[in-house]
Amino acid sequence: xxxVKQSPQSLIVQKGGISIINCAYExxxxxxxxxxxxxxxxxxxxxxxxxxxxSEKKEGRFTISFNKSAKQFSLHIMDxxxxxxxxxxxxxxxxxxxxxxxxxxxxTLLTVNP
Amino acid sequence: xxxxxQSSRYLVKRTGEKVFLECVQDMDHENMFWxxxxxxxxxxxxxxxxxxxxKEKGDIPEGYSVSREKKERFSLILESASTNQTSMYLCxxxxxxxxxxxxxxxxxxxxxx
Numbered sequence: 001x002x003x004v005k006q007s008p009q010s011l012i013v014q015k016g017g018i019s020i021i022n023c024a025y026e027x028x029x030x031x032x033x034x035x036x037x038x039x040x041x042x043x044x045x046x047x048x049x050x051x052x053x054x055s056e057k058k059e060g061r062f063t064i065s066f067n068k069s070a071k072q073f074s075l076h077i078m079d080x081x082x083x084x085x086x087x088x089x090x091x092x093x094x095x096x097x098x099x100x101x102x103x104x105x106x107x108t109l110l111t112v113n114p
Numbered sequence: 115x116x117x118x119x120q121s122s123r124y125l126v127k128r129t130g131e132k133v134f135l136e137c138v139q140d141m142d143h144e145n146m147f148w149x150x151x152x153x154x155x156x157x158x159x160x161x162x163x164x165x166x167x168x169k170e171k172g173d174i175p176e177g178y179s180v181s182r183e184k185k186e187r188f189s190l191i192l193e194s195a196s197t198n199q200t201s202m203y204l205c206x207x208x209x210x211x212x213x214x215x216x217x218x219x220x221x222x223x224x225x226x227x
Contacts, residue, residue, distance in 0.1 A: 009154070034215070043118070043204055043218025044157070089156060100145055100210040106156035 003027055004092050006105025013112050019077040021108045023090035026071065030092040034102070035064065035075050038087045047088070048075070080112045116141050120205050120219040128227055133192040135222050137205030143217075145210045146188035148172075148180060151202040151221070160203075163188055164210075195226045 005024045013019045023033075034049035050057045050064040050073065057064045063076040077084055087109050091102040121136035139146065147162040149172075159172030161180040169180050177199060181189045188207075192199055202223050206216040 041220065043220050045218065046215035049213070100208060101162065102216065104157040106154060
C-alpha cells in the first residue's frame with residue numbers, strides 16, 4: 001500500500017518557468033510534510049517542510065501548498081533554473097513535526113532546460 | 115557541519131556472499147536509518163535504530179539485518195546476497211526533534227553478480 005503518491009514521475013521545464021510537483025497521502029495521522037532534493041551522486045537533503053496548521057509555506061523560490069481536506073500537498077518552484085535540476089521527493093511523518101520515520105513518495109526527476 | 119559517511123561508494127559482490135555496508139555519523143544522533151533507492155520506487159526503509167543496540171524493521175527488511183554497537187555507527191548486513199538486492203543503499207541519521215531533518219550519506223551502489 002503506497003501511503004504517499006507523487007506525480008509526475010518526470011518533468012521538463014524551461015528556464016524561468018514554474019515547476020509543480022504534486023503529492024497525495026492517505027493516512028490522516030500524518031502531521032509533517034517535508035520535501036527532499038537529491039542531486040546526482042548525492043544523498044537527499046531537506047529542502048522545505050510544512051505542518052498542516054498552515055496552507056502555504058514559502059522559502060525563496062520554493063513554495064509548499066497544502067490542502068488538508070483533499071489530503072494533498074504540492075511543491076512549486078518559481079523561476080526555475082538549470083541548477084534546480086534534481087530528483088525531488090515528498091514525504092510524510094506522524095512524529096509531531098519531526099523527520100523521524102518518513103514515508104517517501106517515489107520521486108520526480110526535474111530537468112530545467114537553459 | 116553535519117556528516118554521514120558511508121564506507122564505500124561502489125561495491126561488487128557475488129551471490130551468496132555475506133555483505134556489510136557501514137555508516138558513520140558525527141552528530142551524536144540517536145536515530146539512524148537504512149534505505150534502498152531503486153528507479154521508480156523511491157526510497158524504501160529497510161531498518162532503523164533509535165538507540166544503541168535498538169532496532170526496528172522498516173518496510174522491506176527481508177534478507178537484511180542490522181547492527182548498532184556504537185551510537186555513531188550503523189551497519190547493514192546482507193546475510194546471503196542475491197541479485198535482487200542490487201541497488202543504491204542510503205544511510206541517514208536525525209536527532210528526531212521538531213523540524214530536525216534526516217541527514218543522508220551519498221550512498222553505496224551495490225551490485226550483486
